[in-house]
Amino acid sequence: MKSQRNSLLLSDGETTALVDAVADIAKAYWLSLPERRTYPATSGAETEALLTRSWSEEGIGPAVFESFGPIADRSRPAGDRFFGYVFGSGEPVSAVSELLVAALNQNVTSWRSSPAATTIERTVISWLADAIGCPGLSGSLCGGGSTANLMALAIAREAKCSANENGSGGGIVYCSKEVHFSIPKAMALLGLGRKNLRLIETDDALRMQPDLLHRAITDDRAAGLMPIAVIATTGTVVSGAIDPVEEIAAIAREQDLWLHVDGAYGGLAALAKPEYFAGLSLADSVSIDAHKWLYQPVDCGCLLYRDRNAARRAFSQQADYVRVLNEDPIESFVFFDESIELTRRFRALKLWMSLQYHGRAAFRAAIEQDLANAQLLARKIEEHPELELFAPVSLSAVCFGHRDKDNEALLRRLIARGRVYLSNASFGGRFTLRACFVNHRATPQSVDLIVSEVIDAANEIND
Template identity: 65%
Template sequence: MRELDIPDQELSALADETLNLAKNYWSRLDERAAYPATSGEETARLFSRAWAETGRGRGILADFQQIADHSRPSGARFFGYVVGSGEPVGALGEWLAAVLNQNVTSWRSAPAATTIERTVVGWLADAVGCPGFIGSLCGGGSAANLMALTMAREAKLPANETGASPCMMYASEQAHMSIPKAIALLGIGRQNLRLIPVDEGFRMRTDALKAAIAEDHRAGRTPIAIVATLGTVATGAIDPLREIADVARMEALWLHVDGAYGALAALAVPDQFQGLASADSLSLDAHKWLYQPIDCGCLLHRDAAIAREAFSNSGDYVRILNQNPEEAFAFFEESMELSRRFRALKLWMSLQYHGRRTFREAIARDLRHAQMLAEAIAAQPELELLAPVTLSVVCFRHRTKDNEAILRRLVARGRVYLSNATLKGQFALRACFVNHRTTAEDVRTIVDEVIAAATELNR
């Protein structure tokens, strides 16, 4: 036998035991705390061992329990950040994708996987009201935003050959940190991102946007792109897309929509997302509001030629000689990566297993859960809402206690997990619902737990 070969019987036992671990994990998820009681010292002690000279064989599976016990579970009562719940069919798709080990660089390297990815990208485009948009899957919203702004620059002020010239981009002050990060990575410079003030609903103020662009023109600067956020990370606010699209059109600027968190809610509440198709590019995260295992971001756009301007850099060894358009297609010509995982298989399996209606209803339930929590907060005199609830984020605070201390107590109690945001200088407790496992009972627990944590602070 060769070095890495495993006898059939042993491989079969290993695969069966691995699958059993997954099944047991899923079936007992409810018994786990919302967040593991662990520490950096403990995880370092448990998981920093040296790579042994001699293999441990199937003994490695014994570690899984310990790893799971020190991991954040994708359970019903985790409401922090924007973390999807890792739908099991998608997880099984991940496993099968790894078994196939496709390198989805191009049709030539991965025929079925390439066509499947192009198909699911089309499904996502349809789901958000952008039929005809094309694109690719990527690690997440940050990668999608970086690719989008790279395309924006190449379309408006080409830099790939001669290097970057100074230019300006615009996003609201509630934009996700991946926007300034992308602008820094592109060498545009974070100071050349104008953070536009927001209204009382945390939406970009278009009057301020217009004023900022006019000021930059007067100063001889070169505006090239606007980023509208549909579902801001802190409060779920939806920037006024139609007005922003008008500004982009008048000024001939690239319009990128960061819909990493929010845009897939268009499946359930399309009216809130009217005008998405006016964007030049759009980021989505199926690992957020389509409940897929991480990573599963997507960049949609309308123009393959601009994508190629931005990303095509073919070395001779990957040059494609085929003339058939499907067979000649290469993701590496139109996106950032060369070696790429078969991310589309989990979506292909999960979206078809459940069907479109199931996802629409799951998203609608998340939206209802957010409204339920908002009502429970309004009914509790000790608590106060800090932002309108537009999508599935609820930001609130205890009126009299130290909210940061409440959050620490709450997490330590382990029954629910919330994260935080800073809104108009105030520390906010923040719950986000993008979780197909959450029930109405779980939502009711949030207010009870916050009050219990606040009460404990007095002791």
């Protein structure tokens, strides 16, 4: 127990005991993952009664960590049976490294603020760009795909219809109707307006149709409007569809439009399947999420871009208190000139540690296993007389349902059983189940469990 309740300082012994205790808690939690329910059996009232409390005048010391058990029991575990969302499974080397991130407590604004952190992040950026077949791109880490997409559109806006000084005078952006909802949100936040987002129809594989894209651009130009950007998606959030980037890039180049690729879900699968992502290197900017298909704990998103000057036009803002005094090309580097953030946590350390600990081949193998698991599940669904696929399986998202049952009721029952966790989607007005494999712990046996659990849950509900 702390001897001085009015001090934030810990003795050497207290620090040692604290770190040892937390390490034991984390280890016990990871070892318990195979036995944990895939979704907590708790209610809102119960959770609030247990965890809502006042901030006391006197601290309780190490006893606070006894709360972790009840917290973990009321949290969604990242075990081998979770397939609900496009969300990574929390690789342990990276998770352990987060303690080191917090211990260092670096503000990664610039080289002078943290030489090591800045160097490591720039190194990791080069690794990620190379991994997706886009060597030489610059960029920075950020909270996730939504922030990366927002920054990409901000750069595109300044490149094609500068608005930083006088406000936005318009600008039309084109994307698939399957685009992530962060894109219309970014259009609103940037003053471009949701009405200036053109949602292009998709083909039978749920990919943007280039001929319809070209027609939409031509029609808008004829109407006196100002097209500025096209967004291709490599891994739509619902089905994992991959837009034909090469064809879209050719149109963007012909029309002098910024090409952004939202690869937050699928982009890093290029590490294992580069042939799926032809044309990715033609993009002006690419968003990717290491907390998806590199299995990192959140948050660990990334925006890559080709033109650093374009990024600076979007984000550079001067003030005396951040003025760089060094002219050395390395030591004068600043992230805030090319990013939306000033204060930035040392996101790169956990990724740097994790990627080096395991090596490229291990991550490639994990992605390949996820892709194989998705195809295995698709085959088992097609072979099962009670189940049906609702969408092509392009990456690792499998949208399916029961032929004769209410699939919404089925999903509720499946989650209540607590043995596997799936999410939902909608196709043609039909409610579907959705299993997404972005999980380094998943195995072919996990696929068998999905099928058996869906059938058992179906047998437990009324028609």
